[in-house]
Amino acid sequence: MTTDSVAGLKIAIVHDWFVTYGGAERVAAEIIDLFPQADIFALLDFLPEPDRGILQGKKITTSFLQHLPGSRSRYRSMLPLMPLAVEQFELSRYDLIISSSHAVARGAIAEPNQLHIAYMNNTMEYVRGLSDLYLQSAGLDKGLPGLIARAMLRYVRNWDANTGDRVDRYVANSQHMAERVKNIYGHDSTVIYPPVDLERFVLTEKNGDYYVTAARLVPFKRIELIVQAFTQLPEFKLVVLGDGPDRKSLERIAGDNIEFRGFVNREEVSRIVAAARAFVFASVEPFGIALVEAQACGTPVIAYAEGGAAEIVEDGKTGVLFEQQSAESLTEAVRSFEERLSLFDPGAARARAEQFSTRRFRNEFRQFVETSWREHCRNLA
Numbered sequence: 001m002t003t004d005s006v007a008g009l010k011i012a013i014v015h016d017w018f019v020t021y022g023g024a025e026r027v028a029a030e031i032i033d034l035f036p037q038a039d040i041f042a043l044l045d046f047l048p049e050p051d052r053g054i055l056q057g058k059k060i061t062t063s064f065l066q067h068l069p070g071s072r073s074r075y076r077s078m079l080p081l082m083p084l085a086v087e088q089f090e091l092s093r094y095d096l097i098i099s100s101s102h103a104v105a106r107g108a109i110a111e112p113n114q115l116h117i118a119y120m121n122n123t124m125e126y127v128r129g130l131s132d133l134y135l136q137s138a139g140l141d142k143g144l145p146g147l148i149a150r151a152m153l154r155y156v157r158n159w160d161a162n163t164g165d166r167v168d169r170y171v172a173n174s175q176h177m178a179e180r181v182k183n184i185y186g187h188d189s190t191v192i193y194p195p196v197d198l199e200r201f202v203l204t205e206k207n208g209d210y211y212v213t214a215a216r217l218v219p220f221k222r223i224e225l226i227v228q229a230f231t232q233l234p235e236f237k238l239v240v241l242g243d244g245p246d247r248k249s250l251e252r253i254a255g256d257n258i259e260f261r262g263f264v265n266r267e268e269v270s271r272i273v274a275a276a277r278a279f280v281f282a283s284v285e286p287f288g289i290a291l292v293e294a295q296a297c298g299t300p301v302i303a304y305a306e307g308g309a310a311e312i313v314e315d316g317k318t319g320v321l322f323e324q325q326s327a328e329s330l331t332e333a334v335r336s337f338e339e340r341l342s343l344f345d346p347g348a349a350r351a352r353a354e355q356f357s358t359r360r361f362r363n364e365f366r367q368f369v370e371t372s373w374r375e376h377c378r379n380l381a
Helices: 023-034 049-055 071-087 131-138 143-162 175-185 223-231 247-253 266-275 289-296 327-339 346-354 358-380
Strands: 011-018 039-045 096-101 115-120 169-172 189-191 210-214 237-241 258-262 278-281 301-304 319-322
Touching: 011 023, 011 071, 023 049, 023 096, 023 358, 039 071, 071 143, 096 358, 115 175, 115 358, 143 175, 169 175, 169 358, 175 189, 210 223, 210 266, 223 237, 223 247, 223 258, 223 327, 237 266, 247 258, 266 289, 278 289, 278 327, 289 301, 289 346, 301 327, 319 327
Parallel strands: 011 039, 011 096, 096 115, 115 169, 169 189, 210 237, 210 278, 237 258, 278 301, 301 319
Antiparallel strands: none
């Protein structure tokens, strides 16, 4: 098909997996809504009923992984099979392929006459620089299981690096992600920040006497760094939201000023973050939707100045960025924040969050797809 319009195109949307409703699924949901004629492919689909509305009643074409024993609970251990699974999707009848990728979705195979656009939610850092932390969190960092796991990660890493040319147009969710894509795949990207549902968050007067962080308690989220820092700051209370395999070890090193609340639902997270003195973030994320959501409530952010945080937080205006990924650097940032507390305006934080709205994403992404399709047609002519 050589029409300049995307209306009437046969479109396939390829997502890694629908298991939980996270940031990548929010992106996929908006893409599905933008292109309602599209068919949807995913390696697995175990999305629970309360969240299935994002799929708009569509049937998901899944891979053979869906039917393997234990795939619902142990799908991450199937990583070595995922390249094969995504390559077996039959996509030859489509004009346009849009992959929403944080793992292998961008490795879907397209024909030369098809246009493949990949929205990069993340790259597989757990097969590169973060492999040690990833294996540690999975309990596969020692002995024979560790050797086997490292060999499998090496295979996936090589596959990932060698399939960069399967995508015609890359879209990155941040400048940080665009740099990763360039370094790993050798391709430039257009940056379109992901959609954040700001309507769920209301600008709130700060009445809490605590700091807050929220994440799955696993090594690469660097919650131990935050716990260490606040243990050295006994005059300030820290609330930790989330659960995970590191919880017991974190509780052992935590001071009496640190409270672990475990898993709480999204509404409760929003309420706690909205009333907090500041939201604390110490990991390197390609974007960091939680940082936007905190600012949408008017809550300042104290974050490590790498990854998406450096693009989301305005240092000295909507939060404080610290330069070293260490407890000492974070401790200094908290003290600096306290000294300048009166300078942080909740309205400025909300205004910053508005720049990452769902409406902005929808307009930018649809325009990008339409422009890319017109260029693709001209190249085929």
